[in-house]
Amino acid sequence: MAIYFELEVRLLGKIIDGKLVAQHYTAEMKREVEALGSNHIVPTLAVIIVGEDDASKIYVRNKHRRAEGIGIHSINIRMPEETTQLALLERIDLLNSDPEVDGILVQLPLPEHINAQEVLNRINPDKDVDGFHPVNVGRLWSNNAQIVPSTPFGIMKMLAFYGVDPAGKQAVIIGRSTIVGRPMAAMLLNANATVTIAHSQTKNLRMLSQQADILVVAVGQSRFIKAEDIKPGAVVIDVGMNRDENHKLSGDVDFEAVIQKADLVTPVPGGVGPMTITMLMQQTINIAKRRALHAIQNK
Numbered sequence: 001m002a003i004y005f006e007l008e009v010r011l012l013g014k015i016i017d018g019k020l021v022a023q024h025y026t027a028e029m030k031r032e033v034e035a036l037g038s039n040h041i042v043p044t045l046a047v048i049i050v051g052e053d054d055a056s057k058i059y060v061r062n063k064h065r066r067a068e069g070i071g072i073h074s075i076n077i078r079m080p081e082e083t084t085q086l087a088l089l090e091r092i093d094l095l096n097s098d099p100e101v102d103g104i105l106v107q108l109p110l111p112e113h114i115n116a117q118e119v120l121n122r123i124n125p126d127k128d129v130d131g132f133h134p135v136n137v138g139r140l141w142s143n144n145a146q147i148v149p150s151t152p153f154g155i156m157k158m159l160a161f162y163g164v165d166p167a168g169k170q171a172v173i174i175g176r177s178t179i180v181g182r183p184m185a186a187m188l189l190n191a192n193a194t195v196t197i198a199h200s201q202t203k204n205l206r207m208l209s210q211q212a213d214i215l216v217v218a219v220g221q222s223r224f225i226k227a228e229d230i231k232p233g234a235v236v237i238d239v240g241m242n243r244d245e246n247h248k249l250s251g252d253v254d255f256e257a258v259i260q261k262a263d264l265v266t267p268v269p270g271g272v273g274p275m276t277i278t279m280l281m282q283q284t285i286n287i288a289k290r291r292a293l294h295a296i297q298n299k
């Protein structure tokens with residue numbers, strides 16, 4: 001096994017190919033969906049999008065396409081920008097009580113007048129496919145994870161695919177958001193890494209990043225990490241998605257320079273992004289599997 005992974009890395013020239021890992025899981029998921037189908041269960045994902053944010057619309061379209069390709073039923077619910085908090089909560093209640101719906105996702109960001117945390121709290125934790133509900137956050141931090149945020153989960157799968165075991169390694173995460181930085185820290189800690197979380201008030205950030213065996217960058221600033229900021233031989237995970245004036249996408253890492261010094265680096269696009277969607281689909285299927293099990297038990 002170890003030899004296989006080393007060959008794989010050399011062939012790929014030190015790029016962690018998120019699309020390749022995504023394909024691997026997609027093939028597996030198709031088989032899982034087929035097996036559920038023979039039990040008359042179609043995994044179903046409901047995505048609520050409020051307002052007209054262009055980036056959100058693109059993500060939601062991508063999710064829909066990927067879901068349908070795997071055989072997951074995908075329901076997109078569009079609500080106008082001026083939707084009230086109450087109307088949104090009532091829509092979530094409907095999905096919570098719909099036995100055919102496995103996963104519920106409310107696309108972020110939400111309009112200013114809506115209290116996002118209150119909305120996320122309303123989702124049934126067992127259908128909370130994003131893993132943002134406090135119950136799922138607590139499960140993750142107590143090393144008893146059930147449904148977890150897709151972006152860091154996808155990163156863990158990529159590390160495993162490339163033979164990187166976090167145990168005993170120094171992991172540094174730059175960024176402390178609830179959707180990336182914090183759950184990433186919990187997952188790496190659960191995998192026995194020694195974890196440091198850095199943010200905008202961190203002092204001597206470069207000194208920390210230079211000590212990282214695994215560096216995860218989720219800041220949202222193009223080329224935030226340069227070759228001199230990393231340790232030779234590090235594994236560098238670029239979560240950033242930045243668009244310039246010409247709509248060209250770039251990450252938070254100076255990829256061309258960093259790949260000369262690092263062991264493994266994720267590209268943008270083609271790294272973390274494709275795995276985020278893949279893990280969203282995987283967790284929808286996992287919830288549907290639990291539904292299938294309950295159906296059998298209640299017969």
Ligand SMILES: NC(=O)C1=CN([C@@H]2O[C@H](COP(=O)(O)OP(=O)(O)OC[C@H]3O[C@@H](n4cnc5c(N)ncnc54)[C@H](OP(=O)(O)O)[C@@H]3O)[C@@H](O)[C@H]2O)C=CC1
Nearest residue numbers: 151175176177180199200218219220239240241272273276
């Ligand atoms: N590929 C994918 O699947 C996904 C990609 N993304 C992308 O990842 C990036 C991060 O997303 P998200 O976590 O939601 O972003 P947030 O804006 O919520 O968080 C950014 C974090 O970076 C920290 N930060 C900002 N500036 C600095 C600095 N100069 N030095 C150190 N830390 C700094 C902030 O610190 P503080 O807390 O102190 O403000 C904050 O914790 C974005 O580009 C986003 O588009 C996000 C989700 C999924």
Ligand SMILES: Nc1nc(=O)c2c([nH]1)NC[C@@H]1CN(c3ccc(C(=O)N[C@@H](CCC(=O)O)C(=O)O)cc3)C=[N+]21
Nearest residue numbers: 059105106107108109130269270271272273274276277
């Ligand atoms: N409730 C909620 N859950 C989320 O998981 C969530 C969210 N809200 N809001 C926005 C962020 C961002 N996010 C991405 C998903 C896929 C790609 C993706 O597919 N990226 C591709 C290509 C992107 C492109 O070309 O535009 C890539 O990196 O190769 C990126 C980012 C999920 N998010």
Ligand SMILES: [Mg+2]
Nearest residue numbers: 270271272273
């Ligand atoms: Mg990417």
